[in-house]
Amino acid sequence: MSSPPRSPALLTDRYELTMVDAALRAGTADRRVAFAVFARGLPAGRRYGVVAGTGRLLDALADFRFGDAELAFLEEHQVVGAETLAWLADYRFAGDIRGYGEGETYFPGSPLLVIEGGFAEAVLLETLVLSILNHDCAIASAASRMTAAARQRPCLDMGARRAHEESAVAAARAAYIAGFEGTSNLAAHARHGVPSAGTSAHAFTLLHDTEEDAFAAQVAAMGAGTTLLVDTYDVPSAIRTAVRVAGTQLGGIRLDSGDLATEAFRARALLDELGAHDTQIVVTSDLDEYAVAALAAAPVDRYGIGTSLVTGSGHPTARLVYKMVARHDGDGTGDGAGDGWVPLAKASAGKASVGGRHWAYRRTREGRAVAEVLRPSPQAGPDERPLDRVLVRAGEIVGVEPLESARERHARSRAELPEQALRLSPGGPVIPTEWV
Amino acid sequence: MSSPPRSPALLTDRYELTMVDAALRAGTADRRVAFAVFARGLPAGRRYGVVAGTGRLLDALADFRFGDAELAFLEEHQVVGAETLAWLADYRFAGDIRGYGEGETYFPGSPLLVIEGGFAEAVLLETLVLSILNHDCAIASAASRMTAAARQRPCLDMGARRAHEESAVAAARAAYIAGFEGTSNLAAHARHGVPSAGTSAHAFTLLHDTEEDAFAAQVAAMGAGTTLLVDTYDVPSAIRTAVRVAGTQLGGIRLDSGDLATEAFRARALLDELGAHDTQIVVTSDLDEYAVAALAAAPVDRYGIGTSLVTGSGHPTARLVYKMVARHDGDGTGDGAGDGWVPLAKASAGKASVGGRHWAYRRTREGRAVAEVLRPSPQAGPDERPLDRVLVRAGEIVGVEPLESARERHARSRAELPEQALRLSPGGPVIPTEWV
Numbered sequence: 001m002s003s004p005p006r007s008p009a010l011l012t013d014r015y016e017l018t019m020v021d022a023a024l025r026a027g028t029a030d031r032r033v034a035f036a037v038f039a040r041g042l043p044a045g046r047r048y049g050v051v052a053g054t055g056r057l058l059d060a061l062a063d064f065r066f067g068d069a070e071l072a073f074l075e076e077h078q079v080v081g082a083e084t085l086a087w088l089a090d091y092r093f094a095g096d097i098r099g100y101g102e103g104e105t106y107f108p109g110s111p112l113l114v115i116e117g118g119f120a121e122a123v124l125l126e127t128l129v130l131s132i133l134n135h136d137c138a139i140a141s142a143a144s145r146m147t148a149a150a151r152q153r154p155c156l157d158m159g160a161r162r163a164h165e166e167s168a169v170a171a172a173r174a175a176y177i178a179g180f181e182g183t184s185n186l187a188a189h190a191r192h193g194v195p196s197a198g199t200s201a202h203a204f205t206l207l208h209d210t211e212e213d214a215f216a217a218q219v220a221a222m223g224a225g226t227t228l229l230v231d232t233y234d235v236p237s238a239i240r241t242a243v244r245v246a247g248t249q250l251g252g253i254r255l256d257s258g259d260l261a262t263e264a265f266r267a268r269a270l271l272d273e274l275g276a277h278d279t280q281i282v283v284t285s286d287l288d289e290y291a292v293a294a295l296a297a298a299p300v301d302r303y304g305i306g307t308s309l310v311t312g313s314g315h316p317t318a319r320l321v322y323k324m325v326a327r328h329d330g331d332g333t334g335d336g337a338g339d340g341w342v343p344l345a346k347a348s349a350g351k352a353s354v355g356g357r358h359w360a361y362r363r364t365r366e367g368r369a370v371a372e373v374l375r376p377s378p379q380a381g382p383d384e385r386p387l388d389r390v391l392v393r394a395g396e397i398v399g400v401e402p403l404e405s406a407r408e409r410h411a412r413s414r415a416e417l418p419e420q421a422l423r424l425s426p427g428g429p430v431i432p433t434e435w436v
Numbered sequence: 437m438s439s440p441p442r443s444p445a446l447l448t449d450r451y452e453l454t455m456v457d458a459a460l461r462a463g464t465a466d467r468r469v470a471f472a473v474f475a476r477g478l479p480a481g482r483r484y485g486v487v488a489g490t491g492r493l494l495d496a497l498a499d500f501r502f503g504d505a506e507l508a509f510l511e512e513h514q515v516v517g518a519e520t521l522a523w524l525a526d527y528r529f530a531g532d533i534r535g536y537g538e539g540e541t542y543f544p545g546s547p548l549l550v551i552e553g554g555f556a557e558a559v560l561l562e563t564l565v566l567s568i569l570n571h572d573c574a575i576a577s578a579a580s581r582m583t584a585a586a587r588q589r590p591c592l593d594m595g596a597r598r599a600h601e602e603s604a605v606a607a608a609r610a611a612y613i614a615g616f617e618g619t620s621n622l623a624a625h626a627r628h629g630v631p632s633a634g635t636s637a638h639a640f641t642l643l644h645d646t647e648e649d650a651f652a653a654q655v656a657a658m659g660a661g662t663t664l665l666v667d668t669y670d671v672p673s674a675i676r677t678a679v680r681v682a683g684t685q686l687g688g689i690r691l692d693s694g695d696l697a698t699e700a701f702r703a704r705a706l707l708d709e710l711g712a713h714d715t716q717i718v719v720t721s722d723l724d725e726y727a728v729a730a731l732a733a734a735p736v737d738r739y740g741i742g743t744s745l746v747t748g749s750g751h752p753t754a755r756l757v758y759k760m761v762a763r764h765d766g767d768g769t770g771d772g773a774g775d776g777w778v779p780l781a782k783a784s785a786g787k788a789s790v791g792g793r794h795w796a797y798r799r800t801r802e803g804r805a806v807a808e809v810l811r812p813s814p815q816a817g818p819d820e821r822p823l824d825r826v827l828v829r830a831g832e833i834v835g836v837e838p839l840e841s842a843r844e845r846h847a848r849s850r851a852e853l854p855e856q857a858l859r860l861s862p863g864g865p866v867i868p869t870e871w872v
Contacts, residue, residue, distance in 0.1 A: 011601040013594070013620040014634030018658060022636070026653030028643055035639070060601075073626045081657070119643050126637075127621075130597035131604055158449070161566035162753040165447040165496075167600035168567055184449040190509045198450030200458070201562075203471070203760040206780045207464055207555050217462030221517070222454060232782045257784035307753055316747040317598040324639040344642045346668045 008060045009070050009091075013127045014079060017088075020120040021080040024087060029120035032328035034341070034357045037099070037113040037129060039106070043141075043315035045426030048417060050144045050410060051112055052174040053136030054102040058397050060128060066091055093121050094395035098388045100360070102401070103140075103177050103410030105417060107372045109433045110387070111358050112137075112320065119324075126322045134320050135167055138312035139174040142289070144414060145313065146305055147179030148422045149293040154181035154302045156197060157188075158284060159310030171310045177406045180309075181302070192403055199254070205232040215245040227252035227282055235263060236270055243274045252280035252301070260285065261298040268299035288313050289424055326357050354435055360387040362416070369416050372433040381436075444496045445506050445527075449563045450515060453524075456556040457516040460523060465556035468764035470777070470793045473535070473549040473565060475542070479577075479751035481862030484853060486580045486846060487548055488610040489572030490538040494833050496564060502527055529557050530831035534824045536796070538837075539576075539613045539846030541853060543808045545869040546823070547794050548573075548756065555760075562758045571603055573754035575610035575746065578725070580850060582741055582749075583615030584858045585729040590617035590738045592633060593624075594720060595746030607746045613842045616745075617738070628839055635690070641668040651681040663688035663718055671699060672706055679710045688716035688737070696721065697734040704735035724749050725860055762793050790871055796823040798852070805852050808869040817872075 023029035042049055066074075066088040074080055074088070095117020106112060112133060115122050147155050157175045160168035160183075172180075172188030182195035189196035200218055208214035215228050224246040230238035230253045242250055253271070255263045260283045271279050283295065284304035292303055326341045343356030358374040361384035373384055380386055391399030414421070421430040459465035478485055502510075502524040510516055510524070531553020542548060548569060551558050583591050593611045596604035596619075608616075608624030618631035625632035636654055644650035651664050660682040666674035666689045679686055689707070691699045696719045707715050719731065720740035728739055762777045779792030794810040797820035809820055816822055827835030850857070857866040 008601065010623040010626050011596070011605065012622050013596055014622050014625075014632045015620065015636055016634075017622070018634055018654075019636050019640045022640070022653045022657035023643065025657045026644070026649070028649075028653065031643060033639075033643065070626075073622075077625065077632070079622070079632075119639075123637075123639055126639075127597050128601060131599060131601035134598050135600040135603075160447070160449055161563050161758075162570050162755070163567060164571040164600060164603035164606055165444065165564055165567035166602035167571075169447065170600055184451065186448050186450050186453070186509075186515070187446040189450075189513065190446050190506075196450045196513070196515075198452075198454060200451055200455050201559075202782045202784070203469075203555075203559055203562075204455045204458070206760050206782060207459065207467060207469065207763065208462075213462070213464075217458045217464065218454075221458035221461045231784045234783070307755070311752045316752045317743055319598070319743070322597075324642050327643065346638045346642060 007063055007065050007067055007070060008128055009064050009066050010073070011128050011131065012124070016124050016126055017074065017079050017084075019123055020087070021084040023120050024084050025081075030118040031330075032117065033119045033122060033324050034326040035115045035122055035126070035322055036111045036325045036358070037133060037320050037322050038109055038111050039318060039320050041108045042429055043319070046141065046315070047421045047423070047427045047430040049106045049137060049318060050140035050178055051100045051102055051104045051106055051137060052140035052177050052406070053132040053170070054099060054391065055400065055403065055406065056136065056170060056173070057129060057132045058391060058400050060132065061093060061125070061392065062397055064093065064125070064128070087120070091121070091124070092395060093117065093125065093392070095122055095392070096394065097392035098390050100387050101389050101409050102406035103408070103413065104387060105413045107429045107431060107433050109354065109374060109435070110372055111360055111374065113391075114357060130320060130322050134317045136170055136174040137318035137320065138316055139171045139310065140178040141318065142313035142315065143175040143178035143180055143309055144410065145289040145424065146292055146309065148414070149289045149424060150303055151296070153300065155179070155292070156181055156302060156304045157183040157185065157309055158304040159306040160185045162307040163310035168310060173403065175309055176403065177410055179407070179411065194403070199227045200229055202229060202232045205229065211238055212241050212245060215242055219246045224249045225251035227254050227280070229254045229256065230267075231255055231257050235267065239267060239270050240274065243271070243276050243279070248274065248276040248279070250276055250279045252282050254282040254284060254304070256285045260291075260300070261295055264295070264298040264300050293424055325355050358435070361385060362387055364416065367416065368418055369431050371431050374433065374435045443499055443501050443503055443506060444564055445500050445502050446509070447564050447567065448560070452560050452562055453510065453515050453520070455559055456523070457520040459556050460520050461517075466554040468553070468766075469555050469558060469760050470762040471551040471558055471562070471758055472547040472761045472794070473569060473756050473758050474545055474547050475754060475756050477544045478865055479755070482577065482751070483857045483859070483863045483866040485542045485573060485754060486576035486614055487536045487538055487540045487542055487573060488576035488613050488842070489568040489606070490535060490827065491836065491839065491842065492572065492606060492609070493565060493568045494827060494836055496568065497529060497561070497828070498833055500529065500561070500564070523556070527557065527560070528831060529553065529561065529828070531558055531828070532830065533828035534826050536823050537825050537845050538842035539844070539849065540823060541846075541849045543865045543867060543869050545790065545810060545871070546808055547796055547810070549827075550793060566756060566758050570753045570756050572606055572610040573756065574748035574752055575607045576614040577754065578749035578751065579611040579614035579616055579745055580846065581725040581860065582728055582745065584850070585725045585860060586739055587732070589736065591615070591728070592617055592738060592740045593619040593621065593745055594740040595742040596621045598743040599746035604746060609839065611745055612839065613846055615843070615847065630839070635663045636665055638665060638668045641665065647674055648677050648681060651678055655682045660685045661687035663690050663716070665690045665692065666703070667691055667693050671703065675703060675706050676710065679707070679712050679715070684711040684713070684715070686712055686715045688718050690718040690720060690740070692720045696736070697731055700731070700734040700736050729860055761791050794871070797821060798823055800852065803852065804854055805867050807867050810869065810871050
């Protein structure tokens, strides 16, 4: 049922495979390494990021196998040699992955995931890990700003048509984590349990001989609790028709054009005049977090958000990287810390990073987050809560959780941030990252 | 093998289903209508758009069925009633679709697709059609600017990690249509035949005890014709090591950081000094069409482009709409034209459109495009070439063509545009759209 591709193993950059091939030949494929997934910075102006995609990644990892079809392709196109084909046929990730809980907020340097294992088994996951997290974190980060701007009013994802058909499903899921009430997308409902909603489009009105016919047909099928689209022709006359057809128990009207604040005030006044005091006003039409905030004083009951949500409101990718941060030396000497791990960092201009494995903690003061603390060993300081969860242990996927858990985690994590986190004005990360 | 989901039927907004449900109950579901897919305008500053996704849509259409799993979901969640479930179980699109050839350039109002059929069967396709075309056209439109800026130098898609894992595959395909040489993405190669390429990342160098060990391992596996990544530590010493290890027949070096123009000049001088005159220089690192243009004078042989490509270089969606433009009146009277079709248009503020079915032509003068001509009947004027292809005839998919045909069509179509089409400075559509 609209299920995702069976094996995601080829959703991968070719160089992951050629590196495996070369490392196997050189005898370095099994060297134990640690990769970390992190953002060097947040998108310009953003005060926090939101982790999403972890659950999708664990699902994909369970299916990450090279079957006959994948192996035949790799052989035919000489992507790797025979020894590597045999190695891939037996591949399953047997290492460890820990990472931020889905829904958690994050900051520059936050290690969203730490993947430890042999070089070859771990590098193979790079592209897929980044594809999933870069997309889903970008959407959740934008969505969180929208739900914050909407305060208690529900937001509904309506962006499917403005995104690739599969990324639309992931976007609905990420938005739900970040507080959206639901989605227009049925596959997101079927696959991920995100509540779906939807009533009608302008075409439905145009199909019928009169607007009244169209409204009557919709009410006959869906009941008076439905939401009628009232801006195909003239809004005030459509509202009168809607209430005449559905009665004052009409569930809602939708406004999809014009100056939405002005239209909402007019519509509310007219609905009240007609006695439809409980009829909700749903607005749609190129909304983003700024437009939502600007409608705070208008009598709007819910927001339908499309393009801006599924394109990350100006930042369609989270720009996370997957970097090798440490290598195990095999004899336990390492960097002198006694655990055998040697921190690594490249020196490329403008792309230098902090090497070594880190464990992450959120330091709070009186219940408010004050710093993101990254430590070289797993040990919380005072007033620090750990941000890591064990996701995969020796190849066994142990971190699967219900989507609701991620949604609740996000609500808690965002509520814990300093108040200025929710400002839409441009700003830097709302708490500093400390490498201690 | 990394195949797309089997049935795309739920990759759909819920309201498409509820409209079908209401129309079936009202007896209006079979009214014959025409939908058109078009852009109200191009993204700000863009001079032309590029059609992509048509081939993917035809593939998806072949699989667009409601099977047991989809029907069970719709029933369980009471999306539609029993009569509609029965109708959906038998659903297959039996109407007609014509549209622009994939790879063709387009302008505001260009009817990229015209879908004719019963209301219910045609409205059901809305979300999927828009998801596919909005994404793929956005990528192809950005990619075309990049290949134009690169002139004869090849561009390679490396964006998989910065996009949803499935949209990355579609992006590689769209970029290929718009002139990219290939992709890093193996699934795009396996599914669509887009040539793939890739060698190694910084992690491969960091894995080994020395840069020389890493280069030697890569050359042992892939031969001297490989491309070595030389900016993990110090570029000049890496280039010397690379030529020492691989010889002067080294295929290429890759620069992924720093000021790429400066680095390319230095690298070329050093390679030439070392006798590696044929070693190519590949540059990557946040390139977009402007960066590519700025490197025109630098000794660069090919460009690897990632983030900016897969996010549409600032315009991640083409903002195409799927609008009902005409309704057949059943008795052949229509609007007096004698064919029974009545043009339709809603009056929503700021979203009005030209109603009626149109056939599209590109008018040329001395081999150069001078106008996009949209006519209410299929009849070419002088010096006008038709832009429509028949894609689906009475439900039979007849428009499938090889990907190479779309790539060649794009090259021809772009070459026919006025020269200023290729300028990167902001401008309006390079030819006017005329409704005649």
